[in-house]
Amino acid sequence: MAIEFSSSESIYIQIADYISDKILLGEWTTDEKISSVRELAIELEVNPNTVNRSYEFLQHQEVIYTKRGLGFFVAPKGKENIKSYKRRQFFEKDLPGFYRNLLLLEIDILEIEAGFQQYKLLNKGSNK
Amino acid sequence: MAIEFSSSESIYIQIADYISDKILLGEWTTDEKISSVRELAIELEVNPNTVNRSYEFLQHQEVIYTKRGLGFFVAPKGKENIKSYKRRQFFEKDLPGFYRNLLLLEIDILEIEAGFQQYKLLNKGSNK
Amino acid sequence: MAIEFSSSESIYIQIADYISDKILLGEWTTDEKISSVRELAIELEVNPNTVNRSYEFLQHQEVIYTKRGLGFFVAPKGKENIKSYKRRQFFEKDLPGFYRNLLLLEIDILEIEAGFQQYKLLNKGSNK
Amino acid sequence: MAIEFSSSESIYIQIADYISDKILLGEWTTDEKISSVRELAIELEVNPNTVNRSYEFLQHQEVIYTKRGLGFFVAPKGKENIKSYKRRQFFEKDLPGFYRNLLLLEIDILEIEAGFQQYKLLNKGSNK
DNA sequence: GTGGTCTAGACCACC
């Protein structure tokens, strides 16, 4: 199984993220066919309905689109859409809480920055 | 209503956070009585059961304790407990995803740092 | 059973329309609770999942919203939203084809108009 | 590509409509040969099987007929057949929903009529 | 083969 599902978030969201990440990383590009529902369901050992739900979710965000009988494909601007969607989410939802935590928990932002440099080194080349 | 409940997280957790923050900010100190369940329920326009659940949750984390018939009070070391709990949560759960986002969404950490300086200025003294 | 499901369109869309119509007709107003998923499922003799899907669809269009553990409620501006959504659909998707048919099938628009006057008479007061 | 396939209806039906319209507009008349399956498939960038299905559908409605090895031809009474078929469809399926929408969305039928006059002017001679 | 829909039934967290 390619994903370790964390318990806190729903599986279909995690799958959508998994697909989004592949698109963001350039593994799939515009108009390229992505894994079929059944294929991915088998690969991730989940029910096809669950994958279907993820794909519906991504389709709704105009990240992918469907051609009847053929499968799902990366939408034109799919990468941009997912990126702007996630950026909005990040700046509007994650960041305020993040700042709040830094302040309340008295964490030095320089420590965060140092941690990030390490993180970057660890993930060089490892994200295919 | 003092809290805008975000839809993604459960209400009782949001209420617990609300209380925790007040303690972290020093608004309530050790052995000081906090709002009664009923009071808070009215203030936040939620079911008393929900507030009760929040208090149970905080009690379990040894942030508050109860004196029968008198109400809930800030535990000795309450502030430390909540702080260490939140720090653990922050470093283990929030930070990895945060780093991942920075990388994937091509956000410069210096931008984050600059934003934080602003945030600190805005919240000097204003967070009651 | 309150709806005669037509075979051509998916059930969950028909249910969404059923709810939309009730809101458009003023049967439910802003912040009023609508039927619970299970209730409606029993009433319409369909699977709760199907009703759930309809509600998700409407929620996405900001016609209804959910309060955890309490149920679904008509959204502020829910009526406006559904109305503008349907009007857009009508003018952009239905009307062009309608005009095309009138022309190709050599149907007189006055005949359409006359039929509408009759239709209005028949439905006076009958739509509760 | 000559047709923008709308996602809601199946492609083979859309192709059948495309052919029907040409016949209704008098572009092809009785016993005239229509595009071959292969030609049309290339023109519309679809699978020949799909065009085949459209032709079968039209053949079933006695709008076209086939001569082995020669191709498909407009049937005698082909125009009349498609016209009566579409009229029935129009009055039985489209019109009731149309009326319902006018009422529910508070659209003035006079507005519809005015729009049609414009539509007629725009399409004088321009529909090839 | 593909996606799309629906059912039945289950379990969960939440209020």
Add this chain to the structure above:
DNA sequence: GTGGTCTAGACCACA
């Protein structure tokens, strides 16, 4: 009680 998610399995139309 409420919605939210997931599984298993089925059937359909479509390419």
